[in-house]
Amino acid sequence: MTFTVVVTVVVGVGVVEGLTGVPVYGVTSRTAATSAGGTELSVDYPRVTRGQLDSPLSIEITRQDGFDGPVAVVLSAAYFDLFNVDTIRPTPASESSDGESWTLMFDQPDGATLAVDLGLVARAVGWFDHATGSVSIDTGDATAPQVTFVTDVRP
């Protein structure tokens, strides 16, 4: 009886997650968005993932009036302690890191939107773990948009 209850609950939660999107086992994605200073920033991030699974991170930056130069996307370096970065599209013109933040510099985009896709793979974890990340746009302006998010990694 106990076995039946346990497997029913385990599978039932998985079914509920699939039907409703409630993040339990992963991979479940969420979107964090904000806007400031005429710039809209939207980040699709993995809310729950599992070790060694693809966990894509997508960043979309929109300026109604277009971009007047290269775009610097600043990410929190600590977030990537739990991920391997397989791909970055488009390829940044340059990268730099000061240990706390990782800056990707992209050429001036055509049009009003810059979309950046990071192909992340969660690292194998021996137990439940989580990472807090942030994405911001470095415009030298205090009102530059920034979003913060958390990803839970299941073993």
Add this chain to the structure above:
Amino acid sequence: MEIVARASAVFWLVFLLTRGLKRRSLGDMAPFEMVLLVVLGDIIQQGVMQQDYSVTGAMLALASFGLWLTFMTFVTWRSGHLRRILEGVPIVLVDNGKPIDRALAIEHMPLDEVLEAARQEGVDDLAKIRLAVLEVSGRISIIPIEQG
């Protein structure tokens, strides 16, 4: 949810495969059938888990199989009709020393295998078999004609 769905699909595929195999294949495997048994695990693992090596994924897959097995056990316990559909029924192969050719043909069972099963029970002659029954497990039960 994908793992639950894949595990469920593979469970039913394997069930249909084993259900569809002649019982002779289950009880006493030929070499080519042994190959299937050996590679079946790999095929199942790739189909269910794909590139997921996480403990959580394994837990989901195992729980899915466990749930279906529990369900099948319950259903076959509660319903004789469903039990006959899901597990099959015993088939009489020999009745009072006479082989039932139609049953042997349906199960692709050579009479030699029935005689082999009889010898294992200490019966050395077809005429001494009261009943030879092919059970749902693939084993052959031999009931000898009582002496005396």
